[in-house]
Amino acid sequence: MKIAFLLSLHFTLLVSIHCYGGNGYDPLETALNAQRAKRSVTGHATTKAEYSYSPVYVGQQHGLKDADKISAFPGQPSGTDFDQYSGYVTVEPNHGRALFYYFAESPANSSTNPLVLWLNGGPGCSSFGNGAMMELGPFRVNPDFTTLSHNKYAWNNIANVLFLESPAGVGFSYSNTSSDYKTGDEQTAKDSYTFLVNWLERFPEYKTRDFYITGESYAGHYVPQLAQLILRNNKFTNQTVINLKGIALGNALVDEETENTGMYDYFWTHAIISDEIHKGIVSNCNFSEAGTITEACLDYQLQAIAARSNIYSYDIYAPLCSPFSNSTPSISGFDPCTENYILLYLNTPEVQQSLHAKPLIWESCNKNMPKNWTDMPFTVLPVIQELMGSGISVWIYSGDTDGRVPVTTSRYSINKLQTSVKTPWYPWMYEGEVGGYVVGYENLTFVTIRGAGHFVPSYQPARGLALFSSFLEGKLP
Numbered sequence: 261m262k263i264a265f266l267l268s269l270h271f272t273l274l275v276s277i278h279c280y281g282g283n284g285y286d287p288l289e290t291a292l293n294a295q296r297a298k299r300s301v302t303g304h305a306t307t308k309a310e311y312s313y314s315p316v317y318v319g320q321q322h323g324l325k326d327a328d329k330i331s332a333f334p335g336q337p338s339g340t341d342f343d344q345y346s347g348y349v350t351v352e353p354n355h356g357r358a359l360f361y362y363f364a365e366s367p368a369n370s371s372t373n374p375l376v377l378w379l380n381g382g383p384g385c386s387s388f389g390n391g392a393m394m395e396l397g398p399f400r401v402n403p404d405f406t407t408l409s410h411n412k413y414a415w416n417n418i419a420n421v422l423f424l425e426s427p428a429g430v431g432f433s434y435s436n437t438s439s440d441y442k443t444g445d446e447q448t449a450k451d452s453y454t455f456l457v458n459w460l461e462r463f464p465e466y467k468t469r470d471f472y473i474t475g476e477s478y479a480g481h482y483v484p485q486l487a488q489l490i491l492r493n494n495k496f497t498n499q500t501v502i503n504l505k506g507i508a509l510g511n512a513l514v515d516e517e518t519e520n521t522g523m524y525d526y527f528w529t530h531a532i533i534s535d536e537i538h539k540g541i542v543s544n545c546n547f548s549e550a551g552t553i554t555e556a557c558l559d560y561q562l563q564a565i566a567a568r569s570n571i572y573s574y575d576i577y578a579p580l581c582s583p584f585s586n587s588t589p590s591i592s593g594f595d596p597c598t599e600n601y602i603l604l605y606l607n608t609p610e611v612q613q614s615l616h617a618k619p620l621i622w623e624s625c626n627k628n629m630p631k632n633w634t635d636m637p638f639t640v641l642p643v644i645q646e647l648m649g650s651g652i653s654v655w656i657y658s659g660d661t662d663g664r665v666p667v668t669t670s671r672y673s674i675n676k677l678q679t680s681v682k683t684p685w686y687p688w689m690y691e692g693e694v695g696g697y698v699v700g701y702e703n704l705t706f707v708t709i710r711g712a713g714h715f716v717p718s719y720q721p722a723r724g725l726a727l728f729s730s731f732l733e734g735k736l737p
């Protein structure tokens with residue numbers, strides 16, 4: 261019975277559902293294309309209106325923490341020595357809008373370790389399914405998609421890690437008002453903030469704890485925007501003060517111009533496109549906010565995408581997940597079919613029950629979301645600049661085999677920030693080998709992770725944890 265159910269689920273889901281970056285679906289590309297199309301019609305993004313404070317909704321949280329405690333996941337390995345919780349926090353009671361979280365405490369020192377929020381991007385991709393189950397969480401789903409194994413390099417070894425599915429419509433997060441699914445950056449930041457204020461009421465022992473926000477990809481928008489909102493609202497003393505200490509952005513989209521220039525330069529320097537196509541892009545494309553995309557530029561971009569062919573752009577040297585070929589092992593040893601195991605596991609009713617989740621068809625990414633996205637500033641560099649001057653620590657890191665938001669893009673973005681080098685570029689070591697490279701700027705640290713694609717903790721778990729540990733210690737690796 262169970263097997264039959266899983267097999268039919270296996271078939272339906274794998275055929276119909278698009279995973280994050282897999283099966284040819286690229287949420288970031290979809291979102292950027294949709295925004296570009298809108299901009300050419302509606303003109304360019306306007307400057308942000310002056311910030312005005314409004315108090316957030318705070319619901320009754322008494323007793324909800326105990327109800328959220330996970331006794332065990334189905335198929336969980338023995339020897340699990342930390343507490344874990346998951347459930348919903350209502351952020352808009354009138355609309356019935358609630359965000360889903362998963363929280364993994366540290367096995368040791370959880371009462372003193374910092375609190376870290378992790379956000380995946382998309383927009384529309386799940387922080388629980390991708391962040392926790394595929395990247396940095398305590399468990400990985402086995403190929404039998406019914407059992408789990410321990411991730412030795414989980415980030416909750418050194419921090420209490422909170423995974424938030426954001427905005428509503430992503431993963432297990434939902435709203436009873438369907439128009440809420442048409443959303444954007446601003447609403448996402450507001451809801452995430454309301455979530456945090458309420459979550460801290462539910463887990464009051466974390467109220468004064470050192471707090472960090474980390475995330476990847478399109479979370480290059482979410483993380484700085486949420487950090488900015490927290491710092492602004494912290495000034496209103498009748499509101500919860502959140503003890504924000506720093507942010508870390510991984511392979512993050514922070515500026516559309518450098519996203520394009522950096523990506524095509526990466527394709528050329530990594531032998532993915534020809535000299536002619538690269539030259540055509542350089543001489544015909546003006547990717548700046550004020551620039552217009554010409555026919556010639558579009559044509560060269562299409563040629564570049566065609567020339568790239570069906571490599572996995574999120575980790576350019578990785579094998580594809582294919583039932584038709586014997587996958588060669590990737591540089592990192594990461595199983596390229598992991599997304600499928602997660603999809604099947606998280607759509608098992610017993611698993612959803614153990615998580616206290618609303619029964620639904622869970623998807624790695626909501627593919628309606630990028631096209632419906634209402635506001636997406638061309639650049640968040642001014643927000644990052646504001647944070648750099650605020651005294652919190654700001655880290656940008658990059659897995660150097662990502663072709664989606666590549667290391668060139670991050671370097672060009674940092675050039676635009678015009679900060680000066682304090683500690684010159686050097687290799688950082690991990691277990692006797694180069695883990696990557698690092699450069700310390702005024703108020704900003706940039707770290708690369710050697711041999712990692714877009715999802716750094718998936719591809720280089722040990723180096724990823726070493727980087728995270730340095731970030732929390734506030735010391736260059």
Ligand SMILES: *[C@@H]1O[C@H](CO)[C@@H](O)[C@H](O)[C@H]1NC(C)=O
Nearest residue numbers: 350353355356357358435436
């Ligand atoms: C959404 O509606 C369902 C059914 O009425 C209700 O049980 C649930 O509490 C609502 N969600 C929120 C967040 O209010």
Ligand SMILES: *[C@@H]1O[C@H](CO)[C@@H](O)[C@H](O)[C@H]1NC(C)=O
Nearest residue numbers: 366367368369370372417418
């Ligand atoms: C817990 O904290 C103590 C005291 O700071 C430290 O010596 C120990 O290594 C920590 N344990 C772990 C597993 O981090």
Ligand SMILES: *[C@@H]1O[C@H](CO)[C@@H](O)[C@H](O)[C@H]1NC(C)=O
Nearest residue numbers: 313314315316496497498499
């Ligand atoms: C908090 O203070 C601000 C002004 O400083 C005020 O506008 C707001 O209504 C206050 N909120 C509450 C919940 O008292």
Ligand SMILES: *[C@@H]1O[C@H](CO)[C@@H](O)[C@H](O)[C@H]1NC(C)=O
Nearest residue numbers: 545546547548549550551552
């Ligand atoms: C791109 O276009 C903008 C607006 O027309 C212009 O100011 C800028 O100089 C152009 N950049 C390049 C490299 O030509």
Ligand SMILES: *[C@@H]1O[C@H](CO)[C@@H](O)[C@H](O)[C@H]1NC(C)=O
Nearest residue numbers: 438441442627628629631632
């Ligand atoms: C926007 O979202 C709605 C559902 O909320 C969906 O039906 C529609 O197809 C989406 N639009 C696009 C362009 O994806």
Ligand SMILES: *[C@@H]1O[C@H](CO)[C@@H](O)[C@H](O)[C@H]1NC(C)=O
Nearest residue numbers: 648649650651678679702703
């Ligand atoms: C770094 O932060 C200080 C204040 O903490 C600020 O005065 C300075 O302008 C900042 N520099 C950069 C490049 O952000």
